[in-house]
Amino acid sequence: MRNLNLGRVAAGLLRPYWRLALAAVALGGLGSLATVGILALIDDALKSGSSPMRALGFVLLCPFMIAAQYGSFRANSWIVQNVMADLRKSLVDDILKAPVATIERMQKHRVIVALNHDVEQLTVFVRGLPFLLVSVLTACGCVAYLFSISWRLAGVAALAGVARVLVVRRMLDSAYKIFFVEREARENLQQDFDLLVEGCKELRLNQPRRSGFRERRLRAKIDEVRDLTHDNFVQFTAIEAIESASAFIIIGALLAMQQTLGEPKETLGAFVVAMLFLREPINAIVGYIPMYGHAEASFRQIVKLREDFANTESWSSNGGNAAFSTIALVGVTYAYPGEGEQPPFTLGPIDLELRRGETLFIVGENGSGKTTLVKLLLGLYPPTTGAILVDGAPVGDADRDAYRQRFSAVFFDYCLFDDVAMEAGDADAANDYLTRMELSTKTAIVDGVFSTTALSAGQRKRLALVSAFAEGRPVLVLDEWAAEQDPTFRRAFYSEILPDLKRRGKTLICVSHDDRYFDAADRVIHIKDGKIV
Ligand SMILES: Nc1ncnc2c1ncn2[C@@H]1O[C@H](COP(=O)(O)OP(=O)(O)OP(=O)(O)O)[C@@H](O)[C@H]1O
Secondary structure: OOOHHHHHHHHHHHHHHHHHHHHHHHHHHHHHHHHHHHHHHHHHHHHHOOOHHHHHHHHHHHHHHHHHHHHHHHHHHHHHHHHHHHHHHHHHHHHHHOOHHHHHHOOHHHHHHHHHHHHHHHHHHHHHHHHHHHHHHHHHHHHHHHHHHOHHHHHHHHHHHHHHHHHHHHHHHHHHHHHHHHHHHHHHHHHHHHHHHHOHHHHHHOHHHHHHHHHHHHHHHHHHHHHHHHHHHHHHHHHHHHHHHHHHHHHHHHHHOHHHHOOOHHHHHHHHHHHHHHHHHHHHHHHHHHHHHHHHHHHHHHHHHHHHHOOOOOOOOOOOOOOOOEEEEEEEEEEOOOEOOEOOOEEEEEEEEEEOOOEEEEEEOOOOOHHHHHHHHOOOOOOOEEEEEEOOEEOOHHHHHHHHOOEEEEOOOOOOOOEOOOOOOOHHHHHHHHHHOOOOOOOOEEOOEEOOOOOOHHHHHHHHHHHHHHOOOOEEEEEOHHHHOOHHHHHHHHHHHHHHHHHOOOEEEEEOOOHHHHHHOOEEEEEEOOEEO
């Protein structure tokens, strides 16, 4: 095996289920023994006729064989499904813990292919392990038996077997490369599948874009995956065919060398029968190689993803609502990673103190760094330099997640969850806000879930504000919240809703371009080229 890590990974995945895995292998072995027993009884009956004992043996062995095989498959299926679920759960945890900046940089299709395709490939590999084990044991038994029949014949067959392995290895080297190319092609295809759904409106509006996307991207990539998968299949079919034929070639060579080797005909006959029996486990082992190749390509991607997602932060176990008087950014900078020749955008250094209960507006031109500042303040980006202090105490990696639990936010590119996370909130106040947002005839909070979120763009944004408010956190951050609101509601937002939220004790941070309403703020900070001016 090329990558010992994969064996270790499989062992690690199977460790919690080792007893069941052992039982599956044992039951499989018993089922095989019962099959051999039935074959022997049939052989006896054909040679010597039926007898009550043989009939009884047959009647007992048949249900035993069915029960053992059923038990083995059932245990194996349970193990495989658990392994798959465990892998997915741990990947999901990695994603939940990953730095936000990494997730923003990471393309969605890579994550989707890892969660679906890669997990499945690793699982197929694990599923085959008990059968591989049985095949290896059977093959070892057969080889030992061959040596017991004639060490001379077995020695010649073993030499031929070594030559065969060398030929197959060379073929495998080229077949192996395809696994990695195919894996990459799958990611590219997934990226276009995402666009197919996300860009459905644009694709309908623009015929040249649609046909270009269809022909040059979607269809071309579907064909590429088809060709690579086919090539891969063909290469392995060729390897399996050579493997299969080589047993006959060795048998033919042994028959031709019978005189030279000086073995009696009966010994040679028994040897040939055992060689033919050996083909089955050997074919099963060779058939397992593609599963190994796919699993290795997938495993490498999962490892890479895990490395990218690694985070030194720890998860907080409390829901938040922690008290504070001031939150201060001291000499804070944040530098995005540079791309190509372009110098990266750097925010700061920023010195800013947020006081509990105040309404702070962050204003500035497009691209000046307002959202970046908000993400730093929310603890979503760790400062590149400088520190965030809560009542004078610095926030580090260990407590950044707990720090974040003070905030609720409606981002510009917000995501509206249909459940209302009301851990510290007040259901009556949330319903009151639903009415204030003129949404009480459109949706309701039923058992902690919005009855519908199928609303207009402006209404969905209002619902996002209700949801953020319902969380009951002390600080509410609204990034260009009013951008989609009609003039009447926009006015109501600045002149009624923000003052009401302030009266309810909320600290408010609003990113805004609405200079007509800047007087709604206690304090306005202006950002230009990443600095407060
Ligand atoms: N994910 C990213 N990776 C690299 N650079 C980024 C990324 N997001 C933003 N930037 C850079 O940071 C700068 C500030 O972006 P930011 O989103 O903070 O601006 P903004 O003031 O909120 O703009 P707008 O008013 O348009 O929302 C941008 O000019 C851009 O160059």
